[in-house]
Amino acid sequence: MTFDFIEPVVFALLAIGVIAGGAAVVLLSRITAAALLMAFTFLSMAGMFVLLGAETLAAFQVLIYVGAITVLILYGVMFTKFSDRPRALFFQRQTPLAVVFVAAVAIPVALLSFSFTSASPRPGGGDLSALATSVFTDFAFPFEIASVLLLAAMVGAIVLTGRDDPEEAARRRRR
C-alpha cells in the first residue's frame, strides 16, 4: 500500500486553511478575530512550506509571522479603539473551549514525552545548509543591508511612537 494520496490531501487541507483564513480576515468585522485568523493563515502557509521541503522557512514563518507580526498587530488593535466592535472581552469568555484545546494539546505531548526513545539524529539538516551557504556567500551584502533596514525600522518605530515632550506627556497623564 502506497501513501501517495497523503500529500494531495494535506495540501488540500492546508489550501482550505489558507484561503478560508484569508477570506475571514477580509470579511470579519471583529478585528481581534481577524487578527487571530490571520495567524491561522500564516500557520497553514508554514505547513505548505514544509510540504514543499523548505523546513527552515517554515520555522522562520512560525517565528516571524505567527509570533512577531501577529502579536504586533494585536498590540495595534489593543491601542486603537473601534466603534464597530460589538462585544468587548473577546479573550475572557472561552474558558471551557480553552480547557478542551489545552487538554487536546497537553495530553498527547505528555504521553509522547514519557514514551520517548531517543532516535538517531538525521544527518544534514534539510534545506538549512544550502540556505545558509547562499545567504553568507552570494547574498552577504544584501544580508547586511537587511540588518541595517531592521535597525532603521526599529529606530523609526521608537521615534514615531515615543513622546519626547515631557510637558505634553504630563498634561496627558493628568487628563
Next chain:
Amino acid sequence: MTVPLGAYVAVSAVLFFIGCAGVLVRRNAVVILMCVELMLNAANLALVAFSRKYGSIDERGSVFVVFVFVIAAAEVAVGLAIILSAYRNRPVVDVDQIHQMKG
C-alpha cells in the same frame, strides 16, 4: 512532488487577490496592514514553489523569501507606528477620515 506546481501557484494567486481585495475594501488601517501581510505571504508561497520546481541547489528563491520576511517585519513595525501616531493625533483608524495631510 505529487502536488503539481500549478496548485501552489493557484493558492498563492487566490490569497494575493484576497489580500488585494481587502486593501481596497476595508477601511480600518490595521486590517489594511493585515491584508498587505497576506499579499506578501502569497508572494512567498509562489517564490518557494518555483524555487522547488525550477531552482538550482543553492536555494536562491528561499533567500529571497528570507529577505521578504525581513522587509515584512520592518513594514509592519513602521506601519503600526504611523497608525498609532496618527491615532494619537486624532483618535480614528478609518483611513477615509485620516486626511489632515491631504493637499
